[in-house]
Amino acid sequence: MLQQLQEIKKRGENHINTQDSNNYENNIHKTEEIQKSRIRCSRCEDELISDTEDNDLKNIGCDKCTNWYHLKCTGFKGKLYEEVAFSDFICGLCIKKTTLVTIL
Numbered sequence: 001m002l003q004q005l006q007e008i009k010k011r012g013e014n015h016i017n018t019q020d021s022n023n024y025e026n027n028i029h030k031t032e033e034i035q036k037s038r039i040r041c042s043r044c045e046d047e048l049i050s051d052t053e054d055n056d057l058k059n060i061g062c063d064k065c066t067n068w069y070h071l072k073c074t075g076f077k078g079k080l081y082e083e084v085a086f087s088d089f090i091c092g093l094c095i096k097k098t099t100l101v102t103i104l
């Protein structure tokens with residue numbers, strides 16, 4: 001990284017600004033991705049771990065909203081993650097919303 005910046009400076013004053021601002025934007029983007037990966041379970045509010053070996057603590061995302069849950073916090077509790085990973089999953093909050101819409 002430091003070597004790259006030194007290379008850029010050697011190439012002349014005119015190119016410094018554009019090259020540096022590109023690097024700056026890339027760094028910001030990486031930081032945002034790290035923060036996004038720290039997601040909490042929308043039911044128990046414990047942090048979700050993406051690389052856990054514990055079947056109950058694996059993550060499943062709602063198809064209707066952006067909420068994520070532990071497997072143990074959904075109706076899939078007790079099932080293997082491999083069984084449900086590609087199943088449709090609609091969280092409790094969205095089921096309630098759907099029910100309300102149907103009633104109205």
Ligand SMILES: [Zn+2]
Pocket residue numbers: 041042043044045046069070072073
């Ligand atoms: Zn949970």
Ligand SMILES: [Zn+2]
Pocket residue numbers: 062063064065066067090091092093094095
């Ligand atoms: Zn949902």
